[in-house]
Amino acid sequence: MRIIPVIDLRAGEAVHGVGGDRARYERVESALITTHGDALALAQAYTTVLETTEMYVADLDAISGKAAQLVMHQRLCRVARSWIDAGVRSEADACALIDVGADRVVVGLETMTGFELLHAIVRRLGADRVAFSLDLRAGVPLAATDALRAMSPRDLVRRAVDAGAETVIVLDLARVGSGSGADETMIRELRAVLPGVDLIAGGGVRHRQDLDRLAAAGANGALVATAVHRGSIGRTVMR
Numbered sequence: 001m002r003i004i005p006v007i008d009l010r011a012g013e014a015v016h017g018v019g020g021d022r023a024r025y026e027r028v029e030s031a032l033i034t035t036h037g038d039a040l041a042l043a044q045a046y047t048t049v050l051e052t053t054e055m056y057v058a059d060l061d062a063i064s065g066k067a068a069q070l071v072m073h074q075r076l077c078r079v080a081r082s083w084i085d086a087g088v089r090s091e092a093d094a095c096a097l098i099d100v101g102a103d104r105v106v107v108g109l110e111t112m113t114g115f116e117l118l119h120a121i122v123r124r125l126g127a128d129r130v131a132f133s134l135d136l137r138a139g140v141p142l143a144a145t146d147a148l149r150a151m152s153p154r155d156l157v158r159r160a161v162d163a164g165a166e167t168v169i170v171l172d173l174a175r176v177g178s179g180s181g182a183d184e185t186m187i188r189e190l191r192a193v194l195p196g197v198d199l200i201a202g203g204g205v206r207h208r209q210d211l212d213r214l215a216a217a218g219a220n221g222a223l224v225a226t227a228v229h230r231g232s233i234g235r236t237v238m239r
Contacts, residue, residue: 001211002054002221004083004200005046005228010060012072013037017058017176017225025060030229039072043079050234052080054103056202056223059086063111068093070100077101083131087111089144094121098129106169108133109156110142115163122164131200132157132165138174139186157190157197167198171223175204182210184217191218207232 008017015025027037032045046052062068068086084097085106094105135142143149182204201214202223227233
């Protein structure tokens with residue numbers, strides 16, 4: 001089970017995600033750093049304290065339609081291999097992230113215009129440089145278009161794999177920072193239709209037991225943030 005720590009980035013600062021309500025996100029207070037909201041210090045702590053080699057960065061500005069924080073992404077990418085979700089809406093958006101050092105570009109359902117775009121990005125960058133994010137809110141697809149919104153999670157991931165995705169993130173924003181636990185039921189259902197895909201769970205992970213349940217359900221890895229900041233997931237669990 002790979003554990004990938006998360007940085008939610010807004011206006012150059014690391015913020016703490018709660019329930020996907022981005023208006024309520026405040027500068028992160030983490031057991032790993034002394035300066036609230038210091039994204040670079042947090043990234044460095046991930047590598048030195050947790051000894052991780054990769055992290056997930058969500059650019060909340062870009063996801064909301066503003067310009068991507070490319071300068072900050074470049075700095076973060078120098079610290080660790082970064083999976084970056086920066087509201088990709090075009091091939092150019094994806095290439096810009098690769099140009100500043102992203103290890104993987106996350107193409108999220110929330111901002112993706114269609115599976116033709118995902119296919120084009122995979123074809124251009126290679127499947128190993130792209131991850132599809134099944135963005136959900138309480139199990140319901142959070143999509144950019146009515147056509148995508150009308151599809152079931154199972155059909156969405158099938159279409160993503162057909163478009164060339166080999167890594168799928170299942171991210172339920174309603175569970176982020178909620179302490180409600182991860183949705184291993186959804187992971188188990190999607191694993192049944194994605195036997196060969198790298199499946200990453202996100203949202204609600206509280207402790208080692210949640211990670212064990214996700215692994216048993218078929219997840220290859222998990223995104224974590226709140227549990228890391230509170231100290232319930234540390235170096236010994238990351239190993």
